[in-house]
Amino acid sequence: MGKKTTASVNKSKEKRLARKQEQYRIADGMSHVTSANKLTDLASLCKELLVYRSNDLDVEMYTQRVKDLDKSVLDWAIDLTERNMKKLYETCAWGWNKEKKVEEMMDDSAWYLIAKEKSGTLLAFSHFRFDMDFGIPVLYCYEVQVEAEGRRRGLGQRVLSVLEKLALATRMRCVRLTALTHNPAASAFFRACGYVLDETSPALEEAAHYEILSKATDSTEAQET
Ligand SMILES: CC(C)(COP(=O)(O)OP(=O)(O)OC[C@H]1O[C@@H](n2cnc3c(N)ncnc32)[C@H](O)[C@@H]1OP(=O)(O)O)[C@@H](O)C(=O)NCCC(=O)NCCS
Incomplete structure (x- = not known):
């Protein structure tokens, strides 16, 4: 075995340090996710x-x-999702599986933002989670759904603004979401709201029916507040 040179010793030290920094970074991200999920x-x-x-x-x-969540509100959210999304899911590789969707929407880690008219009519909702995703803390938007009569009135955009504010305040690095590529309304909507293709989005040849979009939070600002 040959003698180690100063350069190779420095290189392995650098690697060890980088590994440690990565571990700290992930632990730090996880602590933000845990804190966010503990909020009442x-x-x-x-x-x-x-x-x-x-x-x-x-x-x-x-x-x-x-x-x-009130059971009637959850039932409405499930029903709205089915009305809005069933056909879109059916026309792609995922297919529509109501049982699976309900299970996802009732997962313990699910948070809901509910938008209700003064009159009591439920108009829109988002299902979101604070989670680690590809090694960073994110607010993952699982669903944003608006009733047909509430659309094109800025409500969807306001729902996203609330999620972005929550992501910033809880030190998530971005709001991330999955969108179906054959849902042009959603694609136009998310892009109009400043969402761009995320680095974790699969390449077209891997999965053409969906893409991952995201909008970064200004975490520097979040750390100062
Ligand atoms: C996509 C959806 C959430 C948008 O909600 P919304 O409340 O209608 O959106 P907003 O009124 O806030 O729209 C903000 C901007 O997004 C863009 N946009 C929204 N809907 C659009 C559409 N159908 N076509 C083109 N652009 C659209 C516009 O630029 C719009 O601004 P403008 O109305 O001043 O032109 C809503 O249409 C919906 O619930 N669709 C069915 C479910 C769905 O596809 N959800 C997303 C996937 S999870």
């Missing part, structure tokens, strides 16, 4: 965005963990 009052982090009065809408929003 997300509303206080975004309260200025929870009332939406525009385009003839007078809407109030609230956030809850799935276990605290």
Whole structure:
């Protein structure tokens, strides 16, 4: 075995250091995810965005963990998802599996943002989670669904703004989501709201029916608040 040169010793030291830094980075991200999931009052982090009065809408929003959600509200969210998405799922490799979708929507880690008109009519919701994804802490938007009569009035955009504020306040690195590529309305919507193709999105030849989009949070600002 030959003698190690100073250069090779430095290189292995550098590698060890880089590995340690990566471990710290992941542990740090995980601690933010754990803290976010322990919060009991997300509303206080975004309260200025929870009332939406525009385009003839007078809407109030609230956030809850799935276990605290009223059963009738969860049933409505499942039904709206089916009405909005079933056909789109059926026309791609995923297919529509209601049981699987309900299981996903009722997962313990699910958080909900519910938008309701003053009159009581439920208009829109998002299912989101605080999670580690590809080694970074993210707010993953599993669903954003708006009732047909509530669309093109800025409500979907406001729902995303609330998620972005929550991501910033809880030190998530971005809001990330999966979108079907054959859903042009959603594609136009997310892009209009500033979402871009994420580095984790699969290459076209791997999976043409979906893409991963994201919008970065300004974590520097978050750390200062
Ligand atoms: C996609 C969806 C969430 C958008 O919600 P929305 O409340 O209608 O969106 P907004 O009114 O906030 O739209 C903001 C901007 O996005 C773009 N946009 C929204 N819907 C669009 C559409 N159908 N076609 C083209 N651009 C659209 C526009 O630029 C719009 O601004 P403008 O109305 O001033 O032109 C809603 O249409 C929906 O629930 N669709 C069915 C379910 C779905 O596809 N969900 C997303 C996948 S999980």
